[in-house]
Amino acid sequence: MQILDFIQSLIPNLPCLLRTETGPVLSIVSLPFNPLRLACLIVWIYLCLYLVQCFQFSPLVPQKYRPAAYIISLFAGPILLLILLIADTLKKSSQSKTGIFKILKQQLQNTFANMRSRRAERRRDDSTIRLLDSSGRSIDEIYGHSGKKRKDSHILDLTEQLIADALDRRASDILIDPEDEATYTVRLRIDGVLRTVKKLKTDTSKAIVNSIKAVSGMDISEKRRPQDGAFIAKRAGTTASFRVASAGVLSGEKLSIRLLNQEACTFTLADVGLTKKQRSIIKSAIKKPSGMVLLCGPTGSGKTTTMYAMLNEIDRFTRNVITVEDPIESMLPETSQIEINPKADITFAKTLRSILRQDPDVICIGEIRDEETAEIALRASQTGHLVLATIHCDSNATALVRLLDLGVSPLLLSSGLSLLVSQRLLRRLCNHCKKPAQLSQNRIRKFERKGIDYTNIFDAAGCRHCDKTGYLGRTAVCDLMVITDQLKVDIAGNKAFIAEARNEVGKKDSSNLSRQALKKVISGITTLEELKRVVG
Ligand SMILES: [Zn+2]
Known part of the structure; x- marks a missing residue:
């Protein structure tokens, strides 16, 4: 009874709701557009987007038919979807004797929850990094994922995090060295300059070193003799190749990982x-x-x-x-x-x-x-x-x-x-945070004597774009x-x-290089400190 009442209540109102010229909606409020049509259009677009997303992730639709499926969904899809939704709602309502609006609300909630979880899954896929050895075996396969204790998977997570962090920060090298008996330092070379990014306990570091050696095809039990190997990291459709060298040092084992510049x-x-x-x-x-x-x-x-x-x-x-x-x-x-x-x-x-x-x-x-x-x-x-x-x-x-x-x-x-x-x-100055240089009077006099325009000289500051270094790229x-x-x-x-x-x-006579570097300083590309650091 409830359903029939609802449909009957809709039908008499429907013609006047949709009537655009003489209908009550437009006759009461005179707007430059029809709000009902606009609402329908927005709903239509949302439904289209939802359908396109469904096709994108559906394993039932082969890749080559997806463009056709998108086009069909844009024209006929929303109608089909609406009919299915209404039919499904009516069926459920008659079965469970629950109100139509209650079921409709529940279905919409389920749909949104589904979309949210899909999006989260996609984000997770993009950020997940996989380390593979030269024959394409993943680090989990090498370690035998199922048979190991929780401690191993924690170490593998840490190793993957370390490599992902190095990639995010555009590092060219990762150095893992023992600092003393109890701690190891992890340093990254970013734009040619080494920075300490982490200090780890010896046990954890040794386990990380072992997992990297394993994925690089090196002998884990050999800790003194220098070895070298290689591995690759895959993330969000991109691949990075790494070269690894190990050597026994006084208080442990040192690992140098070099990222090959594939660009x-x-x-x-x-x-x-x-x-x-x-x-x-x-x-x-x-x-x-x-x-x-x-x-x-x-x-x-x-x-x-x-x-x-x-x-x-x-x-x-x-x-x-x-x-x-x-x-x-x-x-x-x-x-x-x-x-x-x-x-x-x-x-x-x-x-x-x-x-x-x-x-x-x-x-x-x-x-x-x-x-x-x-x-x-x-x-x-x-x-x-x-x-x-x-x-x-x-x-x-x-x-x-x-x-x-x-x-x-x-x-x-x-x-x-x-x-x-x-x-x-x-190193190039970061354009997001560079600030005009504070030059000493002595230096200004020197520039003036040589007829150099010093108004465009900048200093490094530091922001989130450049990892607080003030420099970005070289x-x-x-x-x-x-x-x-x-x-x-x-x-x-x-x-x-x-x-x-x-x-x-x-001798550190590189006058020509200094001249070239000075040109880059006065055009605001790099700093006087960087000139001094690199060419003296
Ligand atoms: Zn910056």
């Missing part, structure tokens, strides 16, 4: 931070069919990223590009990348010799460490190959001396080299040395030139 292949020379003039010099050097471009700088000075940026300038469809790296940081399309592995006797020198037989146009060498590699690379650069390589040293002059000291002949060096690039990375400063004909003659036989270069070894 390195997306950088261009402009992204790296080079000036227009520097970019054009580099571009003309890498356009040539032969010669060697040598990148110099200490560890973590961004040499590899600049090398990838150079490779991005090269047309890799028309030129056969082969790289030899240790390790491969980033996958570069249309390139043959080879990773060296000294344990399996795959060294830089041996790999270089073999790839020379594969008719390469461009050879990229991760790092020149010995005479053999240097010689093969320089000879290749003279015989119709463009060679890009990096060497670990402070400046361009030091690189020349280093190569001569390795045993390379001055003649070979002078004829092979075409460009030297030495590089440093400066930019490169470079010093270029083009090997001109005169320089070739000097390198090949001028003893005074070589002696002068030798004098520079060990």
